[in-house]
Amino acid sequence: MTSSPTRPRRRTRRRGPVTPYAFLVAPLAFLVVFTYIPVANMFWYSVTSWDGLSPSKEFVGLDNYVEIFTRPELFGVLKVSIYYIGASVVQIVLALYFATILSFNTRLRNLFKGVIFFPYLINGVAIGMIFLFFFQPGGTLDSALGAVGLGGLQQQWLGNPDVVNYSLAGTSIWRYLGLNFVLFLGAIQSIPAHLYEAAELDGAGRWAQFRYIIMPGIRPVVGLSFILAISGSLSVFEIPFIMTGGANESETFVIQTVNMAFKYYKFGLASAMAVVLLVIILLVTWLQRRVAPDEKVTLS
Amino acid sequence: MDMEGGTADMKKPLIGLLATSLALGGLAACGDDGDGSSGSGKIAGEITVLTQRTDIVNTVFQEYKKKFEAKYPGTSVKFEAITDYEGEVRVRMNTKNYGDVLLIPNSVNADQLPSFFEPLGTVDELKDKYRFVRNEQTFDGKVYGLAITGNAQGYVFNKKVWTQAGITEAPKTPEEFLAALKAIKDKTGAIPLYTNYKDGWPLGQWEGARGAISGDPDAAIKLGQDDAPWTAGKEHFVIDSLLYDAVKGGYTEPDPTTTNWEQSKGLLGTGKIATMMLGSWSIVQMQQAASSKDDIGYWPFPYQTDGKFHTVVGGDYKNAININSKNKATARAWIDWFTDESNYATDQGGVSTLKNAAMPSTLADLTAAKTEFIELNPAPKGQEGLPDKIGNAAEIALYDGKYRQGIVDAARGAKKESKDQIFADLNKKWSQARAKLK
Numbered sequence: 001m002t003s004s005p006t007r008p009r010r011r012t013r014r015r016g017p018v019t020p021y022a023f024l025v026a027p028l029a030f031l032v033v034f035t036y037i038p039v040a041n042m043f044w045y046s047v048t049s050w051d052g053l054s055p056s057k058e059f060v061g062l063d064n065y066v067e068i069f070t071r072p073e074l075f076g077v078l079k080v081s082i083y084y085i086g087a088s089v090v091q092i093v094l095a096l097y098f099a100t101i102l103s104f105n106t107r108l109r110n111l112f113k114g115v116i117f118f119p120y121l122i123n124g125v126a127i128g129m130i131f132l133f134f135f136q137p138g139g140t141l142d143s144a145l146g147a148v149g150l151g152g153l154q155q156q157w158l159g160n161p162d163v164v165n166y167s168l169a170g171t172s173i174w175r176y177l178g179l180n181f182v183l184f185l186g187a188i189q190s191i192p193a194h195l196y197e198a199a200e201l202d203g204a205g206r207w208a209q210f211r212y213i214i215m216p217g218i219r220p221v222v223g224l225s226f227i228l229a230i231s232g233s234l235s236v237f238e239i240p241f242i243m244t245g246g247a248n249e250s251e252t253f254v255i256q257t258v259n260m261a262f263k264y265y266k267f268g269l270a271s272a273m274a275v276v277l278l279v280i281i282l283l284v285t286w287l288q289r290r291v292a293p294d295e296k297v298t299l300s
Numbered sequence: 301m302d303m304e305g306g307t308a309d310m311k312k313p314l315i316g317l318l319a320t321s322l323a324l325g326g327l328a329a330c331g332d333d334g335d336g337s338s339g340s341g342k343i344a345g346e347i348t349v350l351t352q353r354t355d356i357v358n359t360v361f362q363e364y365k366k367k368f369e370a371k372y373p374g375t376s377v378k379f380e381a382i383t384d385y386e387g388e389v390r391v392r393m394n395t396k397n398y399g400d401v402l403l404i405p406n407s408v409n410a411d412q413l414p415s416f417f418e419p420l421g422t423v424d425e426l427k428d429k430y431r432f433v434r435n436e437q438t439f440d441g442k443v444y445g446l447a448i449t450g451n452a453q454g455y456v457f458n459k460k461v462w463t464q465a466g467i468t469e470a471p472k473t474p475e476e477f478l479a480a481l482k483a484i485k486d487k488t489g490a491i492p493l494y495t496n497y498k499d500g501w502p503l504g505q506w507e508g509a510r511g512a513i514s515g516d517p518d519a520a521i522k523l524g525q526d527d528a529p530w531t532a533g534k535e536h537f538v539i540d541s542l543l544y545d546a547v548k549g550g551y552t553e554p555d556p557t558t559t560n561w562e563q564s565k566g567l568l569g570t571g572k573i574a575t576m577m578l579g580s581w582s583i584v585q586m587q588q589a590a591s592s593k594d595d596i597g598y599w600p601f602p603y604q605t606d607g608k609f610h611t612v613v614g615g616d617y618k619n620a621i622n623i624n625s626k627n628k629a630t631a632r633a634w635i636d637w638f639t640d641e642s643n644y645a646t647d648q649g650g651v652s653t654l655k656n657a658a659m660p661s662t663l664a665d666l667t668a669a670k671t672e673f674i675e676l677n678p679a680p681k682g683q684e685g686l687p688d689k690i691g692n693a694a695e696i697a698l699y700d701g702k703y704r705q706g707i708v709d710a711a712r713g714a715k716k717e718s719k720d721q722i723f724a725d726l727n728k729k730w731s732q733a734r735a736k737l738k
Contacts, residue, residue, distance in 0.1 A: 135558065156554070248714060264695045
């Protein structure tokens with residue numbers, strides 16, 4: 001580097017006040033370039049009638065927002081999110097269950113940890129493809145059902161409009177379970193071991209330990225998971241987009257936004273829809289924080 | 301620790317970091333300039349050609365490159381093959397860096413052509429030599445692109461399966477077509493008609509019958525002036541009714557949501573699928589997937605006007621020059637060479653852009669069915685691309701297939717909407733969007 005070797009006592013002078021900022025330059029530059037500038041652009045597009053190509057962007061004021069709120073069918077697709085909210089509750093409960101079990105001395109626990117976390121590492125597109133084959137008529141799911149004598153349950157998992165959203169939400173559970181699981185497991189393992197010992201001496205069973213030690217100990221992480229789950233459910237995109245393209249009543253708000261921009265070339269309207277979704281998510285998060293405020297946990 | 305002293309020492313690395321991040325930004329800015337070879341109008345230097353043919357860019361296109369570079373020494377051609385051509389190139393066109401020669405994305409409106417592409421000449425200059433220059437990718441009497449190949453419209457089918465079902469002549473009406481599908485269903489194990497619903501775009505191919513039903517070269521112009529295209533007897537009513545009735549009759553794949561385009565080619569080739577409604581570009585791909593080329597046939601849309609079948613011949617993607625190109629002379633030479641000498645269209649089984657070239661053998665079935673080939677007429681000034689503008693404004697997007705997915709859903713009972721309701725709704729959206737655009 002550029003340092004001159006003649007200076008004495010260099011090593012002891014590590015922490016100038018500028019140092020942290022120096023390290024921040026690169027990540028901040030990325031954050032600004034790849035997040036804040038695009039978001040600012042989105043706000044600008046949302047007040048234009050831009051088609052995504054034209055060199056000129058005509059300012060139309062709040063017309064796009066007026067259009068969104070005078071077309072109730074645009075919000076109709078939000079009901080699809082209910083399936084995913086339901087799925088995320090199942091997902092959090094399952095993750096909590098597995099995290100608790102595997103935090104105790106279970107046999108092969110490291111293997112199971114790997115198995116549960118693994119799907120989260122797979123690329124979303126690959127998952128979409130895998131489950132497309134899984135749900136095909138005569139595909140993996142149908143064969144498996146047939147093999148265990150449940151052939152009567154076979155049906156069009158993606159073709160039946162009453163089932164498609166359950167299938168997609170199920171895929172979503174499979175994919176994101178690992179993330180919740182790891183968060184919970186980390187939180188559980190930060191609970192001091194002597195608490196369990198003391199509880200066991202007092203005769204507390206596993207359920208009591210979970211109820212009075214683990215649950216209160218990881219409350220903030222559970223709260224965070226719920227916030228992430230709700231905002232994730234409102235903005236579901238990847239799995240339904242790859243697997244059905246939003247066809248057959250599985251269209252979500254984000255898919256609708258993408259179609260608006262890239263099928264009908266209404267970038268202005270699409271940007272306004274993205275802004276509206278952002279506001280909805282902020283609002284829901286704020287409400288959640290009001291209903292269940294963050295409590296400081298003190299375990300010792 | 302002596303904090304004060306540390307400050308001075310650390311400035312250099314800080315500056316280093318800043319410089320690095322600036323340099324990163326600088327690099328991105330440089331990307332626009334490219335190598336900037338001669339702008340002097342000489343045919344020399346490097347050009348970049350964008351193509352959608354990811355499958356043959358390393359084989360057939362390398363031959364083209366060799367031949368072109370041999371004809372024009374001192375030039376060098378670089379290809380960029382893009383999988384999601386429509387989507388990606390449209391976004392890229394917001395910069396100046398979108399190759400020297402590129403295919404005009406279909407979503408570019410005619411009135412936007414002059415902002416992005418160099419005119420290749422006037423319609424009058426080019427119309428005697430080339431097909432598809434009268435009304436496609438032209439604006440204000442100027443031509444902005446030359447088609448790489450041309451297509452006719454109709455449906456591709458497996459001859460063995462159709463013959464097995466006892467049908468050896470092209471059905472003349474939608475009813476005959478549906479009866480044929482029924483015969484296929486009853487007498488063979490094949491899926492009579494495959495929609496390729498999941499991929500979406502194959503359903504957009506049904507739009508190719510525009511003009512073929514009425515046999516009217518002004519069909520597109522009239523569509524732009526119509527307030528209710530989904531009214532009994534009109535083209536869109538006929539097309540979408542046929543789709544609806546075929547699905548309703550159970551002649552299509554049992555679970556449309558899990559279809560797969562790549563697989564479907566093999567299935568048609570081997571006779572597990574009997575029919576697909578696709579442009580004539582698909583014939584060669586289906587032949588490649590079939591055990592014998594002769595198994596694949598191609599017939600016109602089942603509708604006759606004045607006792608004759610019609611098919612609309614139109615250009616595929618069109619080669620154009622980036623208006624920001626620094627090497628327009630070489631870019632132009634490439635387009636001329638590609639259109640006049642590469643023989644791409646004929647090799648790919650398409651209709652050549654050159655007027656004096658013969659119709660390809662792939663269309664022999666159409667000729668045998670005494671189909672009249674028509675080219676659509678150019679729209680009057682101010683109405684260029686109007687039907688598609690209305691379609692987008694109405695959120696119907698005629699060529700996309702999404703709205704036809706809705707028709708399939710309704711026909712198979714996944715959505716509680718009758719055909720009349722769907723058509724009334726489409727008419728309403730269409731007329732409202734049309735009123736807004738006026």
